[in-house]
Amino acid sequence: MKYLRLTAGALAFLLLIAPPALHAQEQATAGGMKSLGAKTVLPSPVWVIGSYDSEGKANAMTASWVTISCSKPPCVSISLREATYTFGNIMNMGAYTVNIPSEKYATAAAYFGTVSGRDVDKFAATGLTPVKSELVNAPYIKEFPLVMECHVIQVVRLGLHTMFVAEVKDVKVSPKILDKEGNLDMAKLQPLVFNPSSWELFGVGGMVGPVPGLAAKYMKK
Numbered sequence: 001m002k003y004l005r006l007t008a009g010a011l012a013f014l015l016l017i018a019p020p021a022l023h024a025q026e027q028a029t030a031g032g033m034k035s036l037g038a039k040t041v042l043p044s045p046v047w048v049i050g051s052y053d054s055e056g057k058a059n060a061m062t063a064s065w066v067t068i069s070c071s072k073p074p075c076v077s078i079s080l081r082e083a084t085y086t087f088g089n090i091m092n093m094g095a096y097t098v099n100i101p102s103e104k105y106a107t108a109a110a111y112f113g114t115v116s117g118r119d120v121d122k123f124a125a126t127g128l129t130p131v132k133s134e135l136v137n138a139p140y141i142k143e144f145p146l147v148m149e150c151h152v153i154q155v156v157r158l159g160l161h162t163m164f165v166a167e168v169k170d171v172k173v174s175p176k177i178l179d180k181e182g183n184l185d186m187a188k189l190q191p192l193v194f195n196p197s198s199w200e201l202f203g204v205g206g207m208v209g210p211v212p213g214l215a216a217k218y219m220k221k
């Protein structure tokens with residue numbers, strides 16, 4: 001009887017667990033590409049979102065489900081789980097800041113993305129400084145080289161994550177990260193990239209080339 005039960009368990013394992021694994025192996029041979037299934041594993045930017053709670057306590061959380069959404073009006077969007085403390089803060093205040101950490105702030109970015117402002121004061125723990133934004137009701141991080149003050153204009157419930165689309169009211173930068181023409185100097189900004197697949201942070205390599213110069217290879221002369 002015991003043997004039978006084990007056999008039934010093993011059968012269930014083979015039927016329920018094994019088929020997807022075999023399927024993935026089959027997919028691996030098709031065209032040399034391996035199917036990872038329907039998931040979000042894209043290399044992503046690392047932003048730190050600043051917000052105030054209902055008592056005015058500043059909080060910071062790391063977000064990578066983020067993007068520029070519109071150039072005119074200038075808009076960005078961030079996607080947060082309802083379980084985060086930041087989610088409730090933004091729902092209440094209708095505002096957030098986007099703060100771009102340089103590589104030297106990788107430890108703070110990792111910490112901001114690991115613990116919750118519901119339990120700890122992340123600014124006190126890291127020694128970083130929250131500054132009240134001039135144009136929106138959210139704090140930015142004084143030490144970070146690039147910050148954006150954002151006013152929420154749309155809330156889109158998608159599933160596990162809710163997208164907060166916001167209009168950028170101002171961008172503030174440290175002059176240290178600008179080149180002579182006033183453009184962002186990526187070598188000085190040193191932004192981070194997140195690999196959601198391995199849960200690791202990376203730096204950005206050097207410039208590959210200017211877009212017109214690279215595209216020229218395939219343009220008709």
Ligand SMILES: Cc1cc2nc3c(=O)[nH]c(=O)nc-3n(C[C@H](O)[C@H](O)[C@H](O)COP(=O)(O)O)c2cc1C
Nearest residue numbers: 061062063064065080081084085086113115116117
């Ligand atoms: C690199 C990185 C990126 C993250 N991106 C997101 C994200 O885009 N959306 C999200 O809901 N959580 C994201 N998280 C997890 C939150 O930052 C984490 O749950 C955090 O503790 C929430 O803080 P809060 O509760 O103080 O708001 C990320 C974490 C890391 C380390």
